[in-house]
Amino acid sequence: xxxxxxxDTAFWIALASRRDEYHERAAAWxxxxxxxxxxxxxxxxxxxxxxxGMSHPAVRSxxxxxYRQCHQDDxxxxxxxxxxxxxxxxxxxESRSDKAWSLTDCMSFVVMKKWGIQEALTSDRHFEQAGFxxxxxxxxxxxx
Numbered sequence: 001x002x003x004x005x006x007x008d009t010a011f012w013i014a015l016a017s018r019r020d021e022y023h024e025r026a027a028a029w030x031x032x033x034x035x036x037x038x039x040x041x042x043x044x045x046x047x048x049x050x051x052x053g054m055s056h057p058a059v060r061s062x063x064x065x066x067y068r069q070c071h072q073d074d075x076x077x078x079x080x081x082x083x084x085x086x087x088x089x090x091x092x093x094e095s096r097s098d099k100a101w102s103l104t105d106c107m108s109f110v111v112m113k114k115w116g117i118q119e120a121l122t123s124d125r126h127f128e129q130a131g132f133x134x135x136x137x138x139x140x141x142x143x144x
Contacts, residue, residue: 003038013054
């Protein structure tokens with residue numbers, strides 16, 4: 001079975017922007033996932049956040065192309081907003097009034113639990129608060 005990773009907005013932004021402080025790490029993790037035969041899960045709202053976060057005219061077409069590639073790449077599974085996932089995400093959002101988790105974060109956590117994913121391609125500490133390992137703080141292990 002292929003290793004599963006969850007890609008958060010922070011990963012997609014870092015991968016697309018050479019100016020991002022995590023760009024080199026995101027690129028290294030992207031190469032690692034491919035070389036390890038891994039599979040990436042993400043959500044439609046995560047991709048929308050990526051598009052929104054990089055809407056400047058200078059990068060808009062590049063990011064829109066990346067969005068389309070995510071939907072066409074067999075190694076990327078884009079999870080849509082089903083009724084089940086939406087309801088579970090809103091319930092988690094409501095139940096964690098002690099956290100500053102966005103609804104998109106909550107949906108990411110629901111998807112990660114549903115697919116048994118523990119490792120997140122992100123620098124967002126909210127994933128760590130939710131009990132997941134965040135990977136962009138470090139470089140991936142050496143390729144074998």
